[in-house]
Amino acid sequence: MDRASTSPSTASAAGGISRRQVLLGGLALVGGTVLGPALTSCSPSPSATGTPVRYWHPLSGGDGITMADLVESINDEHGFAAEQTVLTWGTPYYTKLAMASAGGRAPDVAVMHASRIPGYAPGGLLDPWDTDLLAELGVTEADFPAAVWEKGIVDGKLYSLALDSHPFILMYNTDVAEQAGALGDDGLLQDITSPEEFLDVARRMQEVTGKHGVSYGYLGDGAQMWRLFYTLYLQMGAEMTLDGDTVSLDEQAAVTALEFMTQMLDGTVAASTGDYGTAVAEFLNGESGMFLTGVWELPTLAASGMAFDARTIPTLYGTDAVYGDSHAFVLPHQDDPDEEQRRETYRFVSEILKGSIVWAGAGHIPAYQPIVESPAYDDLLPQAHYADATANLNYDPEAWFSGSGSDFQGYFAENIQNVLLGQTDPAVGLRGFVDRLNSILAKPNPVTGT
Template sequence: MALHHLAPRRTPAGAALPAGPGLTRRQMLIGSLATVGGVAAASALAGCAPTASASGLHQLAYWHLLSGGDGINMAGLVDQVNALDHGYEATQTVLAWGAPYYTKLAMASVGGRSPDVAIMHASRVAGYAPGGLLDPWDLDLLAELGVQESDFLDRVWAKGGLDGQQYSIALDSHPFIMMYNLDVAEQAGVLGPDGQLAPITSPDQFLEVARAMQAVTGKHGLSYGYLGDGAQMWRLFYTFYKQHDADFDLSGLTATVDDDAAVSSLEFIQQLLDGTICTPNGDYGTAVSEFMSGESGMFFTGVWELPTAKNSGLAFDAQPIPTLFGTPAAYADSHAFTLPHQSSPDPEQRRASYRFVADLLQNSLGWAEAGHIPGFQPVVQSAEYQALVPQAHYAPAAEILNYDPEAWFTGSGSDFQNYFLETVQGVYLDGADPAEGFASFVRRVNVQLAKPNPV
C-alpha cells in the first residue's frame, strides 16, 4: 500500500478543508488492545486501495456486514451504481455481523488500512466517533452531489450527528413492525373498510383482536419469538416503553429511567405470552415459521423479514406496531454510511467515495423493495415507492422511530441487548417479577456506565 503525503483537502469550490488528524496515542492503545484480543487479522484485510486504476476509475473499498438476502440486494445495488460510469468502481468486503465486524472496522481505522466507505448501524456511531475512528462528512460536497439534510427525516439525520459534525448518513431505517395475515384478519372481523387492519388504540383492544385471530387459526393470535435473543426482547420492550413517552438516559454516571413505564411494558408482554395469544417460550425462527405457515394472525418482526413473507405466498399486510400506550413509537436502527478515519485522504478518492454514496442513496428503491425504509426521502416520496405494498403502509414507522439509548456500549451488535437478555428473560419466560427484572438490568447498565469508553 502506497503512503501519500497530501496537502489539505479542497472542495471543488477551492475552500481548504483540514486533513484528518494523525494517529493518536489513544488510537494506538486501541490497536494494541484489539491485537491482544486476537483480532489482529483485521490489518490483513484489503482496505487501502490505489486512487485510480489503469482504466482511470477510482477503486473504492466498501465494507459492510450485510449477509443473506440483504447482502444479495446490496450486491445488486453496488453493481447498479458501478454501471452508472461515475468515475469509480466499488468492491465489497462483507464481514461477520456484530462484534467481529465492529472490532475489525476499529482496527482498520487505527492501523492505516481503513476502507473508503463502511456501513455502520447508526446506533453505534456514538461509540466510535469520539475516539477519532470516523471522519466527519463534508456536507457542502454532499449537497453538491444532491444529498442534504432536508432529504432525511429529522430523527434519522440527527442520529448521525455529534458535536456539530455529521459522522453518518443513513441508507435506511429498519423499525420493528407488525405484519398480519389478511385472510385470518378478515375471518376474525378485524379489518376496516379500507381492507387494512382496523385501528387498535389500547392494550385491552389489542388482546381482544389477538384472541379473535387465535379463534380463527386454532393455534395463536400472535407470533413473537424471543428465547435466547436479547435483541428481540429489547425491540418489543423498548417500543412499548417509548410508547409511554418514557426517557432512558445514559448520559450520566447512572441510568435515568422510568420504572413505572418499564413495569407496565413488561406486564403487558407477560399478558401476550399466555400460551393462547402467543407461545410463552418461542424463539425467533419458530415465530417466523408459525406466521408464514398461517398458524397465527399477527407477527412482531423487523422490516427485514419482508422477503420471507413475500416468498411464503401468504396474503399479508404490515403496519407500525399499534400505539397502545399513548405515544406513537417504534424501536429502530439504521444502516448508515461512514468514512472510517484516514490520516491523509486523497481528495479525488474521497470525492469518488461521496459520489458512490450519493448514487446508492438516490437509487435505493431496490433496497426498499427488499423491506428497509430508505433514509433518502425523495425515494420514499416517489410514486414508485408509494406503489409498494406493504412498504408504503409501514413507512410511517420511520417517523416515530427510537434508537437505542446513547452510550458507548449500546447499539445493534453490542452487548447492551445481551444484558437485557441476561437480566429480564425470566420475566418473559417464567413470569418473574417485572420490577425486579428491570432493576437488575439497570444495575447491570450502571456497571458499564462506571467504565470509561475504551474507544
C-alpha cells in the same frame, strides 16, 4: 480486558491514532468474539473505469444480494469501480472496522448501524462528512427525516449518513385477519389503540388459527426482547438516558411494558417460550395471525406467497413511538485521505442513496426522502404501509456500549428473559438490568477517557 484501568490516549500531532484507540471498537464490544474473516470480496464490473472505491459492509442473506445488485448497477450506470467486502455481522465486523481505521488500513466507506456511532466517532475512528460536498452532489439535510439525520451528528459534525431506517413493525396474515373480523373497510388491519384492543384482536385471530394470535420469538434473543419492550416503554411518553453516572428511566413505565409482554406470552395469544426461528415458521405456516418482527423479514414472507400486509406497530399507550435503527454510511478514519479518492467516495454514496428504491425492495425504508415521496415508492406494498414509522423512530439510548450488535441488549436479556418466562417479577428483573448498566456507567468511559 480491563477498560477501567486506563483511558484512551489522544491522537498524535501527525493525525495518527494510538494503540489504545485501536482497541476502542473492541472495548465497545466487551465480552464479544474475536475477528471474523471477510466472507466475500466482490470486484467491480469489467466496464468500470473509475477510481476503485473500497466498500465494507456486514450485509448478508437477502440484504447482501440486494446490496450487491445495487452496487453492480451503480458501477455500470455511473462508471464506478466500487469493490465490496462483506464481513461477518456483529462483533467481528465492528472490531475489524475499528482496527482497520486505527491501523491505517481503512476502506473508503463502510456501513455501520447508526446506533453504534457514539462508540466510534468520539474516539477518532471515523472522519466527519463534508456536508458542503454532499450538498454539491444533491444530498442535504432537508432530504432526510429529522431524527434520522440528527442521529449521525456528534459534537456538531455529521459522522454517519443514513441509507435507511429499519423499524420494528407488525406484519399480519390478511386471510386470518379477515376471518377474525379484524380488517377495516379499507382492507387494512383495524385501528388498535390500547393493550386491551391488541389482545382482543389477537385472541380473535387465535380462534381462527387454532394455535396462536401473535408470533413473537424472544428466547435467547436480547434484541427481540429489547425491540418490543423499548417500543412499548416509549409509547408511554417515557425516556431512558445513559449519559450520567446512573441510568435515568421511568420505572413504572418499564414495569408496565414488561407486564404487558408477560400477559401476551400466555401460550394462547403468543407462545410462552418461542424463539425467533420458531416464530417465523409459525407465521409462515398460518399458525398465527400477527408477527412482531423487523422490516428485514419482508423478502422471506414475499417469497412464501402467503397473503400478508404490514404496518407500524400500533400505539397502545398514547404516544406514537417505535424502536428502530439505520444502516448508515461512515468514513473510517484515514490520516491523509486522497482528495480525488474522497470525492469519488462521496459521489458513489450519493448515487447509492439516489438509487435506494432498490434497497426498499428488501423492506428497509430509504432514508433519502425523495425516494419515499416518489410515485414508485407508493406502489411498493406493504412498504408504503409502514413508511410513517420514520416520523416516530427511536434508537437505542446513547452510550459507548449500546447499539446494534453490542452487549447492551444482551444485558437486557440476562435480566428480563426469566421475567418473560414468568419466573421473575418484572420489577426485580428491571432492577437487575439497571444495576448492570449502573456498574458500567460508574467506570470511566473508554472512548472519551472521562
